[in-house]
Amino acid sequence: MESALETASQNASPSLSRLKPLTGIKIEVAGQPESSGCGTTGGEGKASCGTSDGPDDMSPEVWEKVKNHPCYSEEAHHHYARMHVAVAPACNIQCNYCNRKYDCSNESRPGVVSQKLTPDQAVKKVIAVASEIPQMTVLGIAGPGDALASPQKTFETFRQLQEQAPDIKLCLSTNGLMLPDFVDEICKYNIDHVTITINMIDAEVGEKIYPWIFYNHKRYYGREAAQILTERQMLGLEMLTARGVLTKINSVLIPGVNDKHLYEVNRAVKSRGAFLHNIMPLISEAEHGTVYGLTGQRGPSAQELKEVQDACMGGANLMRHCRQCRADAVGLLGEDRSDEFTLDQIEQMDVVYDLEKRRAYQENVEAERQAQQNAKHTALATVTDRAEDNMKVLVAVATTGGGKVNEHFGHATEFQIHEITTTSTTFVGHRRVDLYCQGGFGEDEQLPSIVNAINDCHAVLVAKIGACPREELLAAGIEPVDAYAHEFIEKAALTWFADYRARVAKGEIVHKERGDAAIRQGAFMAA
Amino acid sequence: MAYKIVGSQCTGCSACEPECPNVAIYEKNGVFLIKPEKCTECLGHFDEAQCVAACPVDNTCIIDTAYPRYQAA
Numbered sequence: 001m002e003s004a005l006e007t008a009s010q011n012a013s014p015s016l017s018r019l020k021p022l023t024g025i026k027i028e029v030a031g032q033p034e035s036s037g038c039g040t041t042g043g044e045g046k047a048s049c050g051t052s053d054g055p056d057d058m059s060p061e062v063w064e065k066v067k068n069h070p071c072y073s074e075e076a077h078h079h080y081a082r083m084h085v086a087v088a089p090a091c092n093i094q095c096n097y098c099n100r101k102y103d104c105s106n107e108s109r110p111g112v113v114s115q116k117l118t119p120d121q122a123v124k125k126v127i128a129v130a131s132e133i134p135q136m137t138v139l140g141i142a143g144p145g146d147a148l149a150s151p152q153k154t155f156e157t158f159r160q161l162q163e164q165a166p167d168i169k170l171c172l173s174t175n176g177l178m179l180p181d182f183v184d185e186i187c188k189y190n191i192d193h194v195t196i197t198i199n200m201i202d203a204e205v206g207e208k209i210y211p212w213i214f215y216n217h218k219r220y221y222g223r224e225a226a227q228i229l230t231e232r233q234m235l236g237l238e239m240l241t242a243r244g245v246l247t248k249i250n251s252v253l254i255p256g257v258n259d260k261h262l263y264e265v266n267r268a269v270k271s272r273g274a275f276l277h278n279i280m281p282l283i284s285e286a287e288h289g290t291v292y293g294l295t296g297q298r299g300p301s302a303q304e305l306k307e308v309q310d311a312c313m314g315g316a317n318l319m320r321h322c323r324q325c326r327a328d329a330v331g332l333l334g335e336d337r338s339d340e341f342t343l344d345q346i347e348q349m350d351v352v353y354d355l356e357k358r359r360a361y362q363e364n365v366e367a368e369r370q371a372q373q374n375a376k377h378t379a380l381a382t383v384t385d386r387a388e389d390n391m392k393v394l395v396a397v398a399t400t401g402g403g404k405v406n407e408h409f410g411h412a413t414e415f416q417i418h419e420i421t422t423t424s425t426t427f428v429g430h431r432r433v434d435l436y437c438q439g440g441f442g443e444d445e446q447l448p449s450i451v452n453a454i455n456d457c458h459a460v461l462v463a464k465i466g467a468c469p470r471e472e473l474l475a476a477g478i479e480p481v482d483a484y485a486h487e488f489i490e491k492a493a494l495t496w497f498a499d500y501r502a503r504v505a506k507g508e509i510v511h512k513e514r515g516d517a518a519i520r521q522g523a524f525m526a527a
Numbered sequence: 528m529a530y531k532i533v534g535s536q537c538t539g540c541s542a543c544e545p546e547c548p549n550v551a552i553y554e555k556n557g558v559f560l561i562k563p564e565k566c567t568e569c570l571g572h573f574d575e576a577q578c579v580a581a582c583p584v585d586n587t588c589i590i591d592t593a594y595p596r597y598q599a600a
Binding site: 091101149150217219 | 539540
């Protein structure tokens, strides 16, 4: 029985006939043992999120590539920044969660169009940002369409950057349809990191996600389209693994469509050498004008998302800290500084690319990072209460970066969520919230939505909090904690938890399970 | 003998421009336009009009009824 790809190749131009269907392909991974990069140690399966690994869990070459990449290393994302340039406007497929009039609504500001850039403009912008923000280590081309649907623009940008800014890591994101055709080109520019958006490996699931693809001068629909897409994605992934390129797989979790299926996807991509699996929640609202938004397909709740992520542990390593950033995002953590770097503003800047200054700054960052790790290990080592009750809680943390509890509750645009037991603290995700403090006075209407976003947490660690929100949180059963302001997050969380357990043991408080939390669906209210 | 692009609906994504076998598509003010004298509706090149197939917005790349339909020589 012919695969859709075979049929398509016979009907189309000769260049397609060199493609073979997936079965029967075996691509040797050059020189890398199976478990490199995905090596798991400690407890059952990997403790989530990209890797908080030190070098002992993976080969030195791989660690070199990921340690400063904010997406590939959970730890790095507290200290390093990335940037995207919107040079690739065309796309060769249609997804039900995308409205082409705007950027992808699964990104942080649905309903807003990125300023399209030519390669020359993009390069200028990158140099300007890299000089202003020395902890920016990664430049990615992620859209606004598909990076490989406009390959000339994408690779011209990479070519110039390879010359002018050689210390910046280059990163590319694609739907994978054209990926096999460009693996050579990707390797030519030393692009170390490629992200492929893979939402399914079964065309029956795929036809509910992808109405059509445009491939080889023809539009394909329904199941045939999904079949071609998945075959090309898998082939592309295998080819990249064989060349030693690190791959991250992004999957959009669509409840009722691919939620159970993502477990299969996780295993399938792991067996083909994917380094990371990033399962992101679908963002879907009618005002985004997407098919899912208009037909009422909802995104997952925080617990639903966590359940799928937890179920996938032990397979491909999970990334849990994805910011779902725009194709023109600039910055660290959840902040977007792209407003400072519009084309007009860049024209005004006197930009010189200072490699030494960047290296010096990054060395400082490394020292900070080591300090944070030390604090965490010390805190873990001093835990004396090793009770057997497996008590596990989530805490929310307000932070501006550097791994410390250093943000005011009212200024937080997002909270980091950590899962704590007596012997461990694990970063499990983040929740974006609207700004509570607008112009210095609390906006009481927004407080309920913040409570919803962190409703599954027992406590929220902040540097400071006003009286009114403090009361509301207590009423909702969430303990506001400002006693650990400016301390390292893990140390603060563990210390608070030890204190909490002591209070429970004394009978001062009763430990209760928390409910579920909501993932923000609407657009950011802040500028 | 032509397709046309409805300017108000065009997102300027540029997916159509490289697909045209007659190099009939060009960009102006952020949106794309088709030179009607060059458009052959892809007859003799492809089974379906390439710009239409590539365009992500429904009803944006459409037959221009102001021109007679193209007839292959």
